[in-house]
Every structure is written in C-alpha cells, then in structure tokens.
Amino acid sequence: MRYPVTIVATLIGIAISLFNSTGYDPHNMVFFMFSIPSWIVDLFVDVHEVNVLLMYALTVITWALLGFVADILIARGRESERHPRSAR
Secondary structure (H helix, E strand, O other): OOOHHHHHHHHHHHHHHHHHHHOOOOOOHHHHHHOHHHHHHHHHOOHHHOOHHHHHHHHHHHHHHHHHHHHHHHHHHHHHHHOOOOOO
C-alpha cells in the first residue's frame, strides 16, 4: 500500500511548524488554527507554558496520523470496490 495522503499530511504539519517558527505568524494564529495538539493542550494548561519543540513534534505526528488513517480508509474503499458483496 502506498501512503500519498500520509506524506502530504506530514508535509502540511511540517509546513505549519516551520511557518510558526520563522516568525511570520507573530500571534500564532495559523498555528493555533491548524495544530490539533494545541487545541487539546489549551484545555488543560496555558499553551505558552508547554515546550515549543514538543508542540511542533506533536503537530507533525498528529497530521501524519490523520494522513495514515485517511490512507487506510481509502485502501479499504478500494478493496471493497474490487470485491463487492452479494446483494441479498
């Protein structure tokens, strides 16, 4: 099985983290909109108290997992198209 969505989603996570780390996102608006771990961390503690590198790593891992789940669902859909069930 190929993993094209996983690769693209991982690149999106890397791009979000790099964009935030360069300083072009001064108020962290883009990072907080698209980083799922920052949503969860913000529920429990102030997000500014968490290590930034940890947040970047969790963002990339989360996007990679979302892409992997999408690839699995796509593969299952293609498999069911190849072997349709009999209609009873």
